[in-house]
Amino acid sequence: MTKKKQNPWGGRFSGGMDRLMERYNASISFDRRLWREDIEGSRAYAEALKRAGVLSGQECAALLKGLAEVAAEIEAGKFAWSEADEDIHMAVERRLTEIAGPVGGKLHTGRSRNDQVATDMRLWLRGAVAELRQELRTLQQALLEQARPRLKTLMPGFTHLQQAQPISAAHYLLSFFWMFERDRGRFSDLALRADELPLGSGALAGSTVGIDREWLARRLGFARVSRNSLDAVSDRDFGAEFISAAALAMLHLSRLAEDLIIYSSSGFRFVKLSDAYTTGSSLMPQKKNPDALELARGKTGRVIGNLTGLLATLKGLPSTYNKDLQEDKEPLFDTFDTLADSLRIIAGVVATLEFQPEAMEAFLDDFLLATDLADYLVRKGLPFRQAHETVGGLVLECEKRKCGLRELPLQVYRKRNALFAEDVKEALDFSASLAVRKATGGTAPAAVRKQIRQAEAALKKD
Incomplete structure (x- = not known):
């Protein structure tokens, strides 16, 4: 069944969209997460339109005031979300127009959702990278704190899970410090490549309204503007790189988790895990299960799956923008959430870890x-x-x-x-x-x- 509805792009259509198609097409349920970045980009774009002579000073002020009201409503939880808005861009524009009047319709002059969403995502990634690097640092600090007093604490080093050579517990812990240091470096590296403004590229061929893109880049804190509009609206390398870096970080967490699961088991007893990061059994009263570690190990597969899925989405796309690219956000957001939570949990596990030096020394062959x-x-x-x-x-x-x-x-x-x-x-x-x-x-x-x-x-x- 179809219904006639006025869409921002509906002028050339004589019939309505199928109800299921409306839901299938909408991304508002997950891309609403980009509301801050969308409003930040729109504020800067309104100022750029004023500089280009497209908006008067009064019109620009009205848009900026309206965007501030939209942001306040969302922040306060008073914004009326609707699947009919299709995506975060249309939701913000719809409410802006309700607040500011017809001038709200001028904000999209020379702008496409293609360059708009690409800008929103790069702005979001900037914050996501900074947060993950800080969480990695917290975990590294926990490893370092545990290592400092254990320079002479003996434990067996393993290859092939067979006893190989004696090592110190400090040396073991620091091996993971350097893995996570590489992860921090990878996030820094990808952020440098992502530090490029696509806004002003239009749908694919560039802007016709005299936007000063270099000024816009400075206004939004980007190092440079994209050099080709066709590439700018379809480039999702930064998303694939982000999930790739996250997958490697999760892989390192999984390796640490696997070790600690083994070392805390009754066959080893090298370490004791805090009650805060373990669970019990609904049947067996004696059990203390390393669920935090097992979940981190399990969620690694999830993030690797997100990477595989996004790469499969991107691999066969023709130039330039295609709706397939809507499928980039859920794996990106899920990857961030999964890694951020896993880092916090494992940092807690490490910080509360109790080493058992007598058990480790008794285990030495x-x-x-x-x-x-x-x-x-x-x-x-x-x-x-x-x-x-x-x-x-x-x-x-x-x-x-x-x-x-x-x-x-x-x-x-x-x-x-x-x-x-x-x-x-x-x-x-x-x-x-x-x-x-x-x-x-x-x-x-x-x-x-x-x-x-x-x-x-x-x-x-x-």
Whole structure:
């Protein structure tokens, strides 16, 4: 069933839109989130129209006053939203015209919703990036605070989820600090590329009303104007980059979550999770489940899906604007919300984490020191490959005897290689193993102190 309704674009139509099509076509249910950016852009555009001689001073003042009233109504929750408005641009224009009268219809002179929405989204992205970078910084600060007192706290380092070499808890925590530092950098980088004003590009071919786009860019805080109107109205690279950066940040959160799920389990007990970020079982009274971590891990797939979906939407579009681009906002907004909440939750998990050093040290396997044994032989002149082979044989001997490397008699060592002497015991010490790895980026306390200073310096840059 159809109905006749007056749309801002309805002059060439003789019939009404199907009711289902109206709902299918409308984006007001989700793009209303852009109301601040839409009104900010419209204020600047009204001033630009005045500068171009399209609006009188009185008309511009009336529009600015009306836009302020619209903003106040929305802020106060008094704005009457209607699906009939189709999108945020038409909703604001409809209410502006009700307040200011026919002059409201002049605001769209030389402007298309194509360049309008592209501007709104870039303005929104500017704020979203700033907020996410701050949330990342908060999480990094929590990691740094947990790392500072744990330079000598021993824990097993894993590869392939098998015990590999001893590391410090501080070194482990800082490994995630640098992942999130890269994430902050990615958001900064994409913001630089997105710092470009499309407004004034019109529907696709540019403006005919003498808009000073360079002035408009300065007015809205953009670094530059877009250089091609066809590209400007269809470019959603910034959206894809934003979700891509967010997907990587979520991936890093997921990796941290996976580790902490394992380390807090009854098989490890390296850490205890706060009650504030865990839940229980409706059946099993003893359960304390790491739901915050599991949800962060699960929501990572959601954000990756948002990226895949947007890329699939963009991949086959002809130049220039197409309605498919309406599908960019929901994944963009959902990605922001998901990442922002996940960062806040995981920052809370990290800040309240209780390390259990006794449990971590008890978990240390002698075989973690196998590489140190090989290095011991290398220092005595044996080529590394031969040292590797020798120590591998000692590990096999331990497995046969069901003992650790520190329990093997010296004669067994010397039978494998005469270079072993009484001082081999010095190589079979977990703290000593930490201390010798003092090259930049290593797990030695001295190297980790340097790393902490570097981390502090990175956070001070903002």
